[in-house]
Amino acid sequence: xxxxxxxxxxxxxxxxxxxxxxxxxxxxxxxxxxxxxxxxxxxxxxxxxxxxxxxxxxxxxxxxxxxxxxxxxxxxxxxxxxxxxxxxxxxxxxxxxxxxxxxxxxxxxxxxxxxxxxxxxxxxxxxxxxxxxxxxxxxxxxxxxxxxxxxxxxxxxxxxxxxxxxxxxxxxxxxxxxxxxxxxxxxxxxxxxxxxxxxxxxxxxxxxxxxxxxxxxxxxxxxxxxxxxxxxxxxxxxxxxxxxxxxxxxxxxxxxxxxxxxxxxxxxxxxxxxxxxxxxxxxxxxxxxxxxxxxxxxxxxxxxxxxxxxxxxxxxxxxxxxxxxxxxxxxxxxxxxxxxxxxxxxxxxxxx
Amino acid sequence: xxxxxxxxxxxxxxxxxxxxxxxxxxxxxxxxxxxxxxxxxxxxxxxxxxxxxxxxxxxxxxxxxxxxxxxxxxxxxxxxxxxxxxxxxxxxxxxxxxxxxxxxxxxxxxxxxxxxxxxxxxxxxxxxxxxxxxxxxxxxxxxxxxxxxxxxxxxxxxxxxxxxxxxxxxxxxxxxxxxxxxxxxxxxxxxxxxxxxxxxxxxxxxxxxxxxxxxxxxxxxxxxxxxxxxxxxxxxxxxxxxxxxxxxxxxxxxxxxxxxxxxxxxxxxxxxxxxxxx
Numbered sequence: 001x002x003x004x005x006x007x008x009x010x011x012x013x014x015x016x017x018x019x020x021x022x023x024x025x026x027x028x029x030x031x032x033x034x035x036x037x038x039x040x041x042x043x044x045x046x047x048x049x050x051x052x053x054x055x056x057x058x059x060x061x062x063x064x065x066x067x068x069x070x071x072x073x074x075x076x077x078x079x080x081x082x083x084x085x086x087x088x089x090x091x092x093x094x095x096x097x098x099x100x101x102x103x104x105x106x107x108x109x110x111x112x113x114x115x116x117x118x119x120x121x122x123x124x125x126x127x128x129x130x131x132x133x134x135x136x137x138x139x140x141x142x143x144x145x146x147x148x149x150x151x152x153x154x155x156x157x158x159x160x161x162x163x164x165x166x167x168x169x170x171x172x173x174x175x176x177x178x179x180x181x182x183x184x185x186x187x188x189x190x191x192x193x194x195x196x197x198x199x200x201x202x203x204x205x206x207x208x209x210x211x212x213x214x215x216x217x218x219x220x221x222x223x224x225x226x227x228x229x230x231x232x233x234x235x236x237x238x239x240x241x242x243x244x245x246x247x248x249x250x251x252x253x254x255x256x257x258x259x260x261x262x263x264x265x266x267x268x269x270x271x272x273x274x275x276x277x278x279x280x281x282x283x284x285x286x287x288x289x290x291x292x293x294x295x296x297x298x299x300x301x302x303x304x305x306x307x308x309x310x311x312x313x314x315x316x317x318x319x320x321x322x323x324x325x326x327x328x329x330x331x332x333x334x335x336x337x338x339x340x341x342x343x344x345x346x347x348x349x350x351x352x
Numbered sequence: 353x354x355x356x357x358x359x360x361x362x363x364x365x366x367x368x369x370x371x372x373x374x375x376x377x378x379x380x381x382x383x384x385x386x387x388x389x390x391x392x393x394x395x396x397x398x399x400x401x402x403x404x405x406x407x408x409x410x411x412x413x414x415x416x417x418x419x420x421x422x423x424x425x426x427x428x429x430x431x432x433x434x435x436x437x438x439x440x441x442x443x444x445x446x447x448x449x450x451x452x453x454x455x456x457x458x459x460x461x462x463x464x465x466x467x468x469x470x471x472x473x474x475x476x477x478x479x480x481x482x483x484x485x486x487x488x489x490x491x492x493x494x495x496x497x498x499x500x501x502x503x504x505x506x507x508x509x510x511x512x513x514x515x516x517x518x519x520x521x522x523x524x525x526x527x528x529x530x531x532x533x534x535x536x537x538x539x540x541x542x543x544x545x546x547x548x549x550x551x552x553x554x555x556x557x558x559x560x561x562x563x564x565x566x567x568x569x570x571x572x573x574x575x576x577x578x579x580x581x582x583x584x585x586x587x588x589x590x591x592x593x594x595x596x597x598x599x600x601x602x603x604x605x606x607x608x609x610x611x612x613x614x615x616x617x618x619x620x621x622x623x624x625x626x627x628x629x630x
Binding site: 013015040066069072073074075076094095097098100102104109111113114118121122123125126127128130154170 | 354357358360361364365368369372373446447449450451452453454455456457461619622623624625627628
């Protein structure tokens with residue numbers, strides 16, 4: 001028996017879009033017929049354990065939603081196998097749909113003319129839950145998520161955060177073991193976002209559910225997830241426990257805005273300085289220095305850099321600690337810049 | 353069992369929406385009635401003055417024939433529409449993705465949804481037919497068993513056709529626009545369908561028979577308007593009418609084709625990654 005509740009084994013998926021009479025950007029000539037291929041998944045392998053929150057982190061178009069749709073059976077992989085509770089999604093799709101609750105990003109999901117309670121009753125029947133079990137569960141979920149007072153208000157009158165909470169309730173109405181959340185906090189205000197994150201944590205810690213969260217916001221992943229997989233252009237770049245990945249995020253990078261651009265090589269011999277580069281920003285020349293995480297070494301490095309700048313005759317305007325983001329972590333892991341797969345990964349195949 | 357559970361859910365949802373938006377429901381029926389009356393006055397009687405036409409109705413049977421054809425046409429338009437525009441609407445609102453993830457399967461969900469929609473449409477249409485027929489002084493022959501049998505066959509005939517079109521819409525989104533023209537054609541055919549239409553060469557009549565609404569409209573009009581009396585003035589049950597056999601055959605044909613195409617297209621749509629989205 002596998003230790004994973006959800007397992008993706010060597011998944012490949014290529015989406016092909018066909019265009020008639022499209023302008024070829026390279027030759028500037030019109031083609032009769034052109035096929036664009038986007039690799040949404042390339043040999044993806046990961047697993048989600050029971051009671052674990054797994055984060056799938058990546059830019060827009062990286063293949064996060066496709067992964068969610070493949071687990072929920074909405075998209076069929078070209079190669080590989082998706083297993084939920086040991087069952088193959090392709091062979092036992094209907095059985096698996098009883099075990100999986102999904103909240104897809106950007107969709108309305110709920111029926112706006114109905115109230116939250118009526119929505120839960122409707123979707124409960126659709127998911128084969130009935131009678132007193134359904135009624136009890138609908139009340140419990142509305143209570144749990146904090147929509148009890150709004151249970152008789154039409155959904156169209158609810159705020160976006162409340163609608164998102166209802167979408168989570170709908171996903172939970174069949175009491176699934178696995179919850180798939182595609183960008184659950186996108187577009188929400190801080191308060192709603194916080195409330196939803198708390199509920200997701202509660203669902204996992206207290207109710208033992210396996211949760212997959214996709215996001216392009218590393219802070220969301222950091223707050224929620226036990227493990228994080230970074231995906232880009234359909235490739236799973238890394239899959240590590242959040243604490244390990246955070247080490248990469250915790251690098252100390254400082255930017256010194258200066259009056260004139262110094263030679264970066266001048267700073268490499270300073271104790272505690274790991275790397276130094278220069279760049280010309282819109283505000284003027286900037287020296288970027290990466291220093292050791294150790295506190296004593298860091299202080300020594302920063303003192304050394306300011307002294308060296310003074311020695312070189314560069315006036316220091318300001319110093320800022322740079323926030324590490326997904327892009328810089330991605331750069332550190334792969335050595336390549338992060339690209340928007342939706343725009344950059346469409347390798348055109350000319351079929352004309 | 354799952355089908356009835358989904359049907360119950362659909363029934364409750366439809367009832368809630370009709371009740372919650374009761375004003376829209378009532379005004380819709382009044383508008384439908386008004387529209388039919390204006391069309392009868394304007395198109396059937398073609399008098400210079402619509403007002404005087406209403407007062408000088410000479411052939412109530414023609415009016416009833418038109419109204420019934422109109423209602424059957426609306427029924428066909430609506431049922432096929434649930435698989436085209438309805439499907440597109442559900443896809444854009446995200447409800448379709450939820451239906452796709454229902455353990456009952458998309459076919460069961462659509463079947464239940466369309467059945468409830470059709471029953472609602474038949475009930476409101478019946479009220480309109482009765483009101484218009486009463487206004488123009490026409491008569492209708494209500495014979496429960498043949499009417500129920502014919503409506504059931506018509507429903508499965510249309511639902512089969514709808515499943516075929518809906519399956520194509522799942523993959524080829526532009527089919528929805530073409531289907532709109534097809535729906536209009538079905539609508540027109542239902543309004544003007546009569547036995548005389550089938551007295552043409554075989555290459556005209558066979559395609560007419562194959563269309564899902566021709567024989568259904570002829571049979572329903574034969575029962576409700578003519579009271580199952582043939583051209584010779586003899587009582588001939590609709591179950592012995594040639595159009596009934598065609599209706600029976602096309603019902604099986606369209607249901608089989610529709611379900612097969614829908615299954616194949618649903619599967620293909622999953623491979624393409626377009627299932628549930630528009």
